[in-house]
Amino acid sequence: MSRPKPLSGFPEFLPEQALVxxxxxxxxxxxxxxxxxxxxxxxxxxxxxxxxRKGEITKEVYTVKRLHADPHDAxxxxxxxxxxxxFARYVLxxxxxxxxxxxxxxxxxxxxxxRPQEGRYREFLQADIDVIGENELAQHHxxxxxxxxxxxxxxxxxxxxxxxxxxxxxxxxxxxGFYAALGIxxxxxxxxxxxxxxxIGEAGVRAxxxxxxxxxxxxxxxxxxxxxxxxxxxxxxxxxxxxxxxxEQLAQGLDELCDVIATAAEQFPxxxxxxxxxxxxxxxxxxxxMETELIGMESLGAICAGGRYDALATDGKRTYPGVxxxxxxxxxxxxxxxxxxxxxxxxxxxxxxxxxxxxxxxSQANGVAAALRARGIACEVAPKASKFGKQIAYADKRGIxxxxxxxxxxxxxxxxxxxxxxxxxxxxxPAAADLHxxxxxxx
Amino acid sequence: MSRPKPLSGFPEFLPEQALVxxxxxxxxxxxxxxxxxxxxxxxxxxxxxxxxRKGEITKEVYTVKRLHADPHDAxxxxxxxxxxxxFARYVLxxxxxxxxxxxxxxxxxxxxxxRPQEGRYREFLQADIDVIGENELAQHHxxxxxxxxxxxxxxxxxxxxxxxxxxxxxxxxxxxGFYAALGIxxxxxxxxxxxxxxxIGEAGVRAxxxxxxxxxxxxxxxxxxxxxxxxxxxxxxxxxxxxxxxxEQLAQGLDELCDVIATAAEQFPxxxxxxxxxxxxxxxxxxxxMETELIGMESLGAICAGGRYDALATDGKRTYPGVxxxxxxxxxxxxxxxxxxxxxxxxxxxxxxxxxxxxxxxSQANGVAAALRARGIACEVAPKASKFGKQIAYADKRGIxxxxxxxxxxxxxxxxxxxxxxxxxxxxxPAAADLHxxxxxxx
Numbered sequence: 001m002s003r004p005k006p007l008s009g010f011p012e013f014l015p016e017q018a019l020v021x022x023x024x025x026x027x028x029x030x031x032x033x034x035x036x037x038x039x040x041x042x043x044x045x046x047x048x049x050x051x052x053r054k055g056e057i058t059k060e061v062y063t064v065k066r067l068h069a070d071p072h073d074a075x076x077x078x079x080x081x082x083x084x085x086x087f088a089r090y091v092l093x094x095x096x097x098x099x100x101x102x103x104x105x106x107x108x109x110x111x112x113x114x115r116p117q118e119g120r121y122r123e124f125l126q127a128d129i130d131v132i133g134e135n136e137l138a139q140h141h142x143x144x145x146x147x148x149x150x151x152x153x154x155x156x157x158x159x160x161x162x163x164x165x166x167x168x169x170x171x172x173x174x175x176x177g178f179y180a181a182l183g184i185x186x187x188x189x190x191x192x193x194x195x196x197x198x199x200i201g202e203a204g205v206r207a208x209x210x211x212x213x214x215x216x217x218x219x220x221x222x223x224x225x226x227x228x229x230x231x232x233x234x235x236x237x238x239x240x241x242x243x244x245x246x247x248e249q250l251a252q253g254l255d256e257l258c259d260v261i262a263t264a265a266e267q268f269p270x271x272x273x274x275x276x277x278x279x280x281x282x283x284x285x286x287x288x289x290m291e292t293e294l295i296g297m298e299s300l301g302a303i304c305a306g307g308r309y310d311a312l313a314t315d316g317k318r319t320y321p322g323v324x325x326x327x328x329x330x331x332x333x334x335x336x337x338x339x340x341x342x343x344x345x346x347x348x349x350x351x352x353x354x355x356x357x358x359x360x361x362x363s364q365a366n367g368v369a370a371a372l373r374a375r376g377i378a379c380e381v382a383p384k385a386s387k388f389g390k391q392i393a394y395a396d397k398r399g400i401x402x403x404x405x406x407x408x409x410x411x412x413x414x415x416x417x418x419x420x421x422x423x424x425x426x427x428x429x430p431a432a433a434d435l436h437x438x439x440x441x442x443x
Numbered sequence: 444m445s446r447p448k449p450l451s452g453f454p455e456f457l458p459e460q461a462l463v464x465x466x467x468x469x470x471x472x473x474x475x476x477x478x479x480x481x482x483x484x485x486x487x488x489x490x491x492x493x494x495x496r497k498g499e500i501t502k503e504v505y506t507v508k509r510l511h512a513d514p515h516d517a518x519x520x521x522x523x524x525x526x527x528x529x530f531a532r533y534v535l536x537x538x539x540x541x542x543x544x545x546x547x548x549x550x551x552x553x554x555x556x557x558r559p560q561e562g563r564y565r566e567f568l569q570a571d572i573d574v575i576g577e578n579e580l581a582q583h584h585x586x587x588x589x590x591x592x593x594x595x596x597x598x599x600x601x602x603x604x605x606x607x608x609x610x611x612x613x614x615x616x617x618x619x620g621f622y623a624a625l626g627i628x629x630x631x632x633x634x635x636x637x638x639x640x641x642x643i644g645e646a647g648v649r650a651x652x653x654x655x656x657x658x659x660x661x662x663x664x665x666x667x668x669x670x671x672x673x674x675x676x677x678x679x680x681x682x683x684x685x686x687x688x689x690x691e692q693l694a695q696g697l698d699e700l701c702d703v704i705a706t707a708a709e710q711f712p713x714x715x716x717x718x719x720x721x722x723x724x725x726x727x728x729x730x731x732x733m734e735t736e737l738i739g740m741e742s743l744g745a746i747c748a749g750g751r752y753d754a755l756a757t758d759g760k761r762t763y764p765g766v767x768x769x770x771x772x773x774x775x776x777x778x779x780x781x782x783x784x785x786x787x788x789x790x791x792x793x794x795x796x797x798x799x800x801x802x803x804x805x806s807q808a809n810g811v812a813a814a815l816r817a818r819g820i821a822c823e824v825a826p827k828a829s830k831f832g833k834q835i836a837y838a839d840k841r842g843i844x845x846x847x848x849x850x851x852x853x854x855x856x857x858x859x860x861x862x863x864x865x866x867x868x869x870x871x872x873p874a875a876a877d878l879h880x881x882x883x884x885x886x
Contacts, residue, residue: 002759003536003538003758004493004532004535004536006536007486007490010486011486012484012485012486012533014483014537014540014541015482015541015547018484019481019482021484022482033792033821035816035821035823036791036792036793036822037792038461038791039458039461039462039465040458041455041456041464043454043566044552044554044566045450045453048510060509061510062509062510063507063508063510064505064506064507064522065505065506065508066504067491067503067505067521069556075508075510079507089447092446092447093449095446097457098457098458099841101826102458103791104458113510113511123486123487140805144824315445347542348481348546349476349480349481349482350479362583363706373477373478376477377477378477378478378479379477379479380479380546381587383544383584397542
């Protein structure tokens with residue numbers, strides 16, 4: 001068997017990288033739970049029918065079929081390509097057992113059969129939150145999910161050293177009302193064109209809008225609005241008013257956006273901004289929309305995005321409006337880990353290696369390990385009673401900071417400093433920073 | 444859109460069930476890490492070539508293919524059906540970056556295209572540990588992985604109320620040596636026949652052995668050995684000796700088994716037994732083999748199994764021997780959760796609902812929530828400033844034990860007792876048992 005090669009688009013991590021990933025997942029999960037979001041997991045597969053509801057995304061679906069199924073049968077299952085479609089199905093399927101408004105988080109892999117390229121993956125981890133109501137959902141939940149994500153990014157910045165975020169927020173009603181006030185009928189086309197501004201630039205958008213038969217005046221106005229960008233709600237009102245358009249939907253969207261920005265920018269200054277070019281291409285958003293980048297790492301793209309939708313799903317009798325955000329963990333972590341910008345201080349959970357003095361007396365070392373574990377200290381026992389220098393090298397290679405010698409009432413050596421002290425395995429604790437592997441940022 | 448129906452064989456949990464599952468996963472993960480096992484995750488897909496190495500299992504594989512791939516192209520990817528094949532591939536692929544002996548755990552979903560039936564799933568969660576050496580791996584690691592699993596089951600029993608386990612251990616060398624001493628050549632066939640004894644009974648095994656041309660004497664001896672079952676190493680030696688056969692491999696296997704049982708039964712009395720009928724059907728095991736049941740829930744089958752293998756993988760130059768055990772979390776949890784034998788005290792992480800007195804002053808309630816979260820207390824803010832009775836009912840429906848009123852210096856009510864006390868949101872903490880949802884066992 002020759003050495004297997006990685007599959008392009010399916011990133012996998014070494015143990016020390018997986019430790020960093022786990023730490024990040026733990027922070028995300030903890031923050032979501034502190035805000036009352038309940039974890040669910042959905043199965044990896046959905047019916048092709050369910051996956052096809054959104055139309056064009058079906059081209060990226062991986063189908064799933066039993067190897068010995070009739071080769072002429074069409075596949076009727078596919079891997080989920082996001083966590084929104086499965087969640088919509090889960091809500092409909094279980095609505096009688098859920099309490100609304102329902103806050104849920106989901107941290108799971110998703111799959112897309114895309115051509116792999118820099119920053120695009122075929123398998124990647126997402127961490128979504130949504131708040132879903134039954135028939136109605138109050139406006140303040142838009143602010144809620146934004147604050148949860150800003151709190152998450154703040155912890156990832158402070159606790160793991162990931163770059164701080166900038167969340168760019170807009171409101172679909174504001175844009176739709178504005179375009180309607182300009183006399184444009186197919187407003188969705190305009191939304192999708194303006195959405196490309198960061199990719200194709202102002203001139204590109206101008207050219208595409210012209211092809212959609214927008215007049216020069218309309219194009220000027222659309223671009224003038226798209227370039228508004230401020231974290232000051234008063235400024236926002238002034239700049240939008242300066243464009244001189246009046247429309248009920250525009251006014252409502254502006255109010256909603258000002259409310260969100262006012263509180264979010266106050267609580268997380270410098271991390272959130274109203275940016276009227278943001279529109280998200282998907283047509284199911286109906287209010288607040290947001291995109292997030294990491295400051296100084298904009299090349300990673302929007303590593304977090306979402307918005308408000310009036311109907312996540314409907315079963316005919318009831319509709320389920322909601323607001324949600326999706327955080328792309330693999331899109332953040334894979335580049336940072338691969339380029340070694342983040343790494344862990346060790347490759348194993350063990351804080352201590354218990355040395356073995358005599359192969360016939362492993363039970364002594366096992367007893368020390370049991371005493372340490374009983375107090376939450378991860379450890380492992382040396383595989384062989386080799387010379388102590390070799391056992392210390394075993395620990396060093398794995399980044400294990402301490403080596404224990406000579407039984408319960410023994411001694412413990414910090415192999416980084418060489419300091420060795422008498423210690424009792426029922427009492428001793430490592431320095432707090434050594435209990436678990438730490439994440440280190442390279443600059 | 445009508446209400447979707449569950450897919451048979453793909454279990455999903457409600458939020459309060461998912462809380463129980465998460466708690467179980469956390470205990471398993473914590474125990475594995477305390478023993479120095481490092482987490483890795485492998486991608487969900489492997490090449491069909493990789494998945495086919497073990498031959499007959501390929502019939503259960505789910506293939507994966509892009510929806511718009513040429514329908515005539517054979518699929519070249521499939522979902523992994525266990526975590527051993529992906530781990531073998533991972534070790535070969537990354538061997539230059541791993542330190543051996545390498546302890547890893549993997550808690551991931553696996554997929555099998557089986558016909559769904561009671562206790563069989565098409566998607567299920569496994570939690571595996573393995574210790575892998577490069578070219579060699581000391582015998583004591585067999586005992587190590589057994590002790591890790593026994594410690595895991597003990598915590599699941601004590602902390603979550605899952606039934607205690609009985610691990611049945613045997614040794615492939617003992618069996619192979621015994622059959623060889625009886626003059627049998629195709630010993631693997633005998634192993635696979637004896638493995639069915641719990642399913643088809645002694646008479647069934649007798650009949651199948653006769654078809655394999657075993658003599659009456661050989662059949663008597665095979666069954667006499669298969670019926671040996673004791674947790675006393677001395678008894679084990681005596682009973683095997685009484686069969687009157689002598690063989691080097693038999694003696695070596697017996698020594699290994701006695702060593703394992705002696706320590707394991709001493710540390711976990713009543714939880715582990717030498718049981719010479721256990722053989723595991725797979726042909727790659729070469730020493731210790733084990734199977735685990737839950738006492739009183741034997742109908743769930745072997746919810747945990749594994750063994751020693753001399754070559755997990757080889758790249759021509761090096762071989763990677765190992766020993767590992769796989770824990771079937773879905774096989775344990777799905778029946779217990781579905782029959783409501785285990786449930787959580789609430790359906791959300793929130794320990795506190797912060798009541799809202801005035802819809803225009805949500806920021807007061809948000810401030811309380813922020814103060815509680817800053818000290819690790821999960822909470823949510825009421826969606827509406829409805830009558831307090833209604834807000835309390837909101838908490839009650841979700842199992843949230845406390846409702847907070849009137850700002851940072853406010854009061855908190857335990858809605859189970861009705862007791863309401865003044866409290867400061869920067870100081871107050873819930874009873875320790877209320878901080879997180881608890882798992883409750885129904886008897």
